[in-house]
Amino acid sequence: DHFGQVDIVINNAGILRDKSFHKMSDDDWDLVYQVHLQGAFKVSRAAFPYMRDQAYGRFVMTTSAAGIYGNFGQANYSAAKLALHGLSQTIAIEGRSKNINSNTIGPVAASRMMGTVMTDDAMELLKPECVSPLVAWLSHETCNATGELFEVGAGWMSQLRWQRSQGAYFxxxxxxxxxxxxxxxxxxxFSDPIYPSSIGLTFKAIQGNPHLNDDI
Known part of the structure; x- marks a missing residue:
C-alpha cells in the first residue's frame, strides 16, 4: 500500500552455521533452512499474487557456489541454496504466462558473512558492485531470461545449465x-550430451526406450 506496487523481489538473506555433516545439529540445519529457503518462499509467495494481477514481475534468487557444487562443512547451506534454484525454476514456469521472470545467481562477493572466512585482500577483489549489474539486468523489464542460473564475481559472469548423457536403456x-x-x-x-530444460524432456527420453510399448 505504501509504495503502490511490487515489481521486483531479490531474495538475498543469508546466514552461516558451518559444521561438518556428522557434527551438525538440528538447530544448525533448521536455522539456515529458515533464513535462506523459508524466508525466500514467504517473501516470494506474498509478492507473487500482486505480480500476477499486474502481469509483470521479476524475481532474483541468490544461491552460491556451495549450493551448486557442495562444500565441506556446509551441508545445511548447500542444501538450502540449491533448493532456491528449484524454487526459482518453478516460479519461472508458473509465472511465464503473466510476464513474471525468475532467475538465480551464484555470486562470489564480499559481505559480513564472507568476511569470517576470507582475507581482506580477497574481500576487496570481490566487491558487491561486481554482482549488482547482473541483478539489475535480470530485474530489468527488457530482460527476457527466466528459469536460468548464473555465476558472477570479480568481473566474471557465466551461465550454467544442466547437461545429460544420452544414457543407456534397459x-x-x-x-x-x-x-x-x-x-x-x-x-x-558425455561425448554427445543433451541439455535438458524441462521435466517434459525427461519423459521424452524415457519414451525413447526401445523396450517400451506405446503406453508411456
Whole structure:
C-alpha cells in the first residue's frame, strides 16, 4: 500500500552455521533452512499474487557456489541454496504466462558473512558492485531470461545449465546390477550430451526406450 506496487523481489538473506555433516545439529540445519529457503518462499509467495494481477514481475534468487557444487562443512547451506534454484525454476514456469521472470545467481562477493572466512585482500577483489549489474539486468523489464542460473564475481559472469548423457536403456520388465555395471560407461558417456530444460524432456527420453510399448 505504501509504495503502490511490487515489481521486483531479490531474495538475498543469508546466514552461516558451518559444521561438518556428522557434527551438525538440528538447530544448525533448521536455522539456515529458515533464513535462506523459508524466508525466500514467504517473501516470494506474498509478492507473487500482486505480480500476477499486474502481469509483470521479476524475481532474483541468490544461491552460491556451495549450493551448486557442495562444500565441506556446509551441508545445511548447500542444501538450502540449491533448493532456491528449484524454487526459482518453478516460479519461472508458473509465472511465464503473466510476464513474471525468475532467475538465480551464484555470486562470489564480499559481505559480513564472507568476511569470517576470507582475507581482506580477497574481500576487496570481490566487491558487491561486481554482482549488482547482473541483478539489475535480470530485474530489468527488457530482460527476457527466466528459469536460468548464473555465476558472477570479480568481473566474471557465466551461465550454467544442466547437461545429460544420452544414457543407456534397459528392459523395464527386469534388469540386474550386472546389467547396470556392464552399461556403466554408456550411462556416463558425455561425448554427445543433451541439455535438458524441462521435466517434459525427461519423459521424452524415457519414451525413447526401445523396450517400451506405446503406453508411456
Amino acid at each position: 528392459d523395464p520388465k527386469g534388469f540386474s546390477i550386472d546389467d547396470v555395471a556392464n552399461a556403466w560407461d554408456i550411462v556416463k558417456d
